[in-house]
Amino acid sequence: MEMSAAEKDALVKALGAGVRQPILSSPLELRPYSHDFGGIQQRHPAVVVRTWSEQDLVHTLRVARERGVPVTVRGSGHSLRAQSLSDGGIVVENVGGEPDILVNEDGTVEVTTRTRWGELEAALNMVGRTAPVLTDHMATALGGTLSVAGYGARSLQYGAHLDQVERLRLILPDGSARWCSRTEDGELFQYALGGFGQVGVIERVVMRTHPYRPAVRVQINEFDSLGALVESLAWTADFDGASPDHFFGQQKRGQVQSVFGASHEDEAKAASTPIPGPLEKQAQRRTHLLVRPGYFIQARTRADGPLDTLPRQYWSDYCFDYEGLKAFVQYLEAGPRERVWDDNCLVRMLALKRGEVRWPFDIRSIGTTASRLYGIGVYYRIEPGEDAKAELARQAHRDFLARCLELGGRPYLYGCNELTPELMQRFYGDAYARLKVLRRELDPDGLLNPGGLP
Numbered sequence: 001m002e003m004s005a006a007e008k009d010a011l012v013k014a015l016g017a018g019v020r021q022p023i024l025s026s027p028l029e030l031r032p033y034s035h036d037f038g039g040i041q042q043r044h045p046a047v048v049v050r051t052w053s054e055q056d057l058v059h060t061l062r063v064a065r066e067r068g069v070p071v072t073v074r075g076s077g078h079s080l081r082a083q084s085l086s087d088g089g090i091v092v093e094n095v096g097g098e099p100d101i102l103v104n105e106d107g108t109v110e111v112t113t114r115t116r117w118g119e120l121e122a123a124l125n126m127v128g129r130t131a132p133v134l135t136d137h138m139a140t141a142l143g144g145t146l147s148v149a150g151y152g153a154r155s156l157q158y159g160a161h162l163d164q165v166e167r168l169r170l171i172l173p174d175g176s177a178r179w180c181s182r183t184e185d186g187e188l189f190q191y192a193l194g195g196f197g198q199v200g201v202i203e204r205v206v207m208r209t210h211p212y213r214p215a216v217r218v219q220i221n222e223f224d225s226l227g228a229l230v231e232s233l234a235w236t237a238d239f240d241g242a243s244p245d246h247f248f249g250q251q252k253r254g255q256v257q258s259v260f261g262a263s264h265e266d267e268a269k270a271a272s273t274p275i276p277g278p279l280e281k282q283a284q285r286r287t288h289l290l291v292r293p294g295y296f297i298q299a300r301t302r303a304d305g306p307l308d309t310l311p312r313q314y315w316s317d318y319c320f321d322y323e324g325l326k327a328f329v330q331y332l333e334a335g336p337r338e339r340v341w342d343d344n345c346l347v348r349m350l351a352l353k354r355g356e357v358r359w360p361f362d363i364r365s366i367g368t369t370a371s372r373l374y375g376i377g378v379y380y381r382i383e384p385g386e387d388a389k390a391e392l393a394r395q396a397h398r399d400f401l402a403r404c405l406e407l408g409g410r411p412y413l414y415g416c417n418e419l420t421p422e423l424m425q426r427f428y429g430d431a432y433a434r435l436k437v438l439r440r441e442l443d444p445d446g447l448l449n450p451g452g453l454p
């Protein structure tokens with residue numbers, strides 16, 4: 001139900017009494033928060049609160065609960081299917097303020113989740129440390145990435161972002177706060193990480209870091225098809241010897257490549273040390289480069305402006321064991337060529353090492369004992385006015401999701417897939433049922449992040 005002007009004024013006044021930043025409420029101020037990076041859907045919030053501290057966030061959640069107003073927490077707005085949008089409620093922009101980063105003597109780092117990955121990595125590099133896994137988009141906030149699990153080129157060796165978290169401070173839907181870990185409120189710990197903000201808002205984390213090795217020896221292999229690329233990856237499935245610590249594969253504008261990297265302390269060491277593993281024998285038209293770790297990060301910025309002037313991003317990723325990946329790629333290559341050979345389409349692969357914890361909504365939760373799984377994403381960028389292409393992209397991902405289910409894989413819940421509660425139950429079973437129980441206990445009115453999961 002839409003708020004009256006008097007109700008909105010009262011809400012702005014109540015929120016403004018406890019947060020340091022001005023409350024945004026005019027149509028012009030709210031416009032950038034009516035769509036996300038995906039650009040597929042539009043929602044119109046009543047107000048936006050920019051939270052720069054735990055106190056700001058707690059106050060906002062308490063006011064929302066008192067008044068029965070839904071709250072959607074947003075970082076940099078890099079979501080795809082309206083997870084960070086609100087229709088008539090409060091949007092919390094939980095990114096901003098001064099970075100609060102403390103590197104401990106044991107090599108862990110304590111940091112607020114409002115911090116952007118670029119800010120964290122710069123601070124770590126200054127003291128000779130690095131995050132084990134780096135996201136492709138360093139302008140996003142830690143909170144958003146950890147709420148969707150997070151993967152990158154170094155997932156080959158180190159798994160997901162959430163695997164690196166040792167403790168977290170969780171703000172529950174009623175505004176109360178607690179520290180969680182594997183041994184402290186372990187269930188909340190597991191459902192908070194990768195849980196799309198359904199049990200609370202991750203305020204701070206303590207994460208492991210690694211020594212920073214700034215020189216990366218890179219091997220680029222070129223292939224004639226996606227299928228040939230996949231065949232070349234067979235050795236990675238259960239390989240437990242020394243291996244590269246970076247990997248991605250992609251098809252972009254007709255060019256198919258795998259890119260591996262091995263990190264070293266300096267360029268001399270990188271130049272004189274072959275990449276470990278069986279890559280020497282399997283190289284296809286090999287190129288070696290010496291690069292910095294940032295080579296593996298995709299430089300992207302989130303365009304702003306009216307929704308009808310922005311591209312629509314139909315992105316989704318799917319996770320399989322090695323045999324499932326082969327079958328899925330065969331399905332892609334046998335389908336309509338415009339689906340994955342168009343210049344507006346990028347196909348990208350990552351290898352995902354399993355961690356010690358099985359997170360409830362992690363795409364690696366498929367029923368296999370393999371030590372490594374594979375993510376494959378199909379990313380369509382559709383320009384304004386190209387409605388026919390947009391419909392093709394939607395239908396393609398419906399078909400990909402159905403094939404993923406047939407092959408026993410998992411969709412990455414961050415993506416644009418049109419997931420129903422019935423599909424969620426089929427993919428995530430007991431975890432999905434338990435989440436609904438936790439939601440009823442912690443947030444009986446369903447006010448926190450109502451668009452996070454179906």
